[in-house]
Amino acid sequence: MTVTAGLDVGGAHLKVALVADGRTIAAHQVLCPLWQGLDKLDAALTDARPLLARAERFAVTMTGELSDLFPDRETGVHTLVGRIEADFGQAARFWMGPHGFGSGGEARARHADVGSTNFLATAALIARKHSDALLIDFGSTTADIVPVVGGAVRPLGVSDAERQATGALVYTGYTRTAVMAVACEAPFGGQWVGLAREYLATMADVRRILGHDLSGIDLHATADGKGKSLEESIKRLARMLGRDARDGSAEAWGGAARHIRELQLRSIHDGATRVLSAVDVGPQAPVIAAGIGAGDVHEIARRLGREAIDFGVLAGANASCLDFATGAAPAVAVALLLDAETS
Structure with missing residues (x-):
């Protein structure tokens, strides 16, 4: 063999x-x-x-x-x-x-x-x-969106420059992207609170707050070089809102984290809808979910009204x-x- x-x-x-x-x-x-x-x-x-x-x-x-x-x-x-x-x-x-x-x-x-x-x-x-499919590979740094039609790959550009202009490359990552690159504000205490435009927290922190298991996939240091516990992730996100962790409940920090994650998912969904508007991928064609963020790709596929299949399968x-x-x-x-x- x-x-x-x-x-x-x-x-x-x-x-x-x-x-x-x-x-x-x-x-x-x-x-x-x-x-x-x-x-x-x-x-x-x-x-x-x-x-x-x-x-x-x-x-x-x-x-x-x-x-x-x-x-x-x-x-x-x-x-x-x-x-x-x-x-x-x-x-x-x-x-x-x-x-x-x-x-x-x-x-x-x-x-x-x-x-x-x-x-x-x-x-x-x-x-x-699959003769027809839509690949969405959501990795630690970027999301690639690539249509397959009639058994042929139909990329909307090959270079990064071309793909960023067509929605086929969304520069947002499941773990490494800074929160300040995803959201400008978040809901907290009944208000929209502007977020610090500083490298204080990442999307890995957001996902830990939301209960995602990042063991084995979040390998890089945190924004402050400290640990990766739930409490430490809340502390980093709280700083984005000009606060300390003790200033809010677990539910309050979870609400802010959910909003930030939602904005990130929308950016990938928007890229997918742009790609689908340019290339006629049949309505029954599945989304092939790849990358460490494949679980979130399943949610995007649901919003697109399509079946999702994990690449590993x-x-x-x-x-x-x-x-x-x-x-x-x-x-x-x-x-x-x-x-x-x-x-």
Whole structure:
């Protein structure tokens, strides 16, 4: 049995998946704050070594070239390709968007097709399973919205610039986004209270207050560098409203958090409705929910009047890694696509 590893090298996380015989058998997410230096990628690869050691070939996609570690995207692609090649040599194949997989040399020559086209891999795999579907991948930093029509991927743009202009890329994340980037005010004590425009709390705090289990997916430090308990999350959100945690009840802080989460969901829903207004995806076509925020994608699908299917189910993931396979969809997708191409 040949095992193929998929790697999605991001600017905040390294996601790794293993597939064999067309099934996803393992998936994992590793902390990788690439903006702090290439040594963070080295550490992430070391952390993932037990999984990677089981693989014979490696499918690679990336968004880490966007990191402000690099002066431009081309430099980022060239650097990351070289770093991966140093570890895996010719066994590494790089996803080049519409051009499929290529060698390191081909990836450098097509750097614009390599950087930040991981969403196309996820959509390409979906197109093999559903002739019509709408992918919504809600990750820690962004939400990708990609239609599939007639068994073909129909992206509204390929570059980030194009997709941000069409609603297909919504720059809001399930955990890492600052609250100040989502809402300007929140209800509290019968009033609309303006929020501090400071990096005091994140959407991870909002979701902890609402009872979401973020273990294993919220890997980054908090805004104040303190802990991730419910009490500490309330304290950070309270500062956004110019208050201390003791100034409100659990219900009051929950109400503010629900409003902030709702504004974030609306922004993704608005992006989805824009995409659907531009591309005729049949009314019976499902939403494929991907990313660590797949649970919230189910809510967006309900509002769109569509069935939601978790990507991990579509990818045939083992029960032991079903949630991580959904959360690491591009890594799973490139592994499955290379597995099918070379088996």
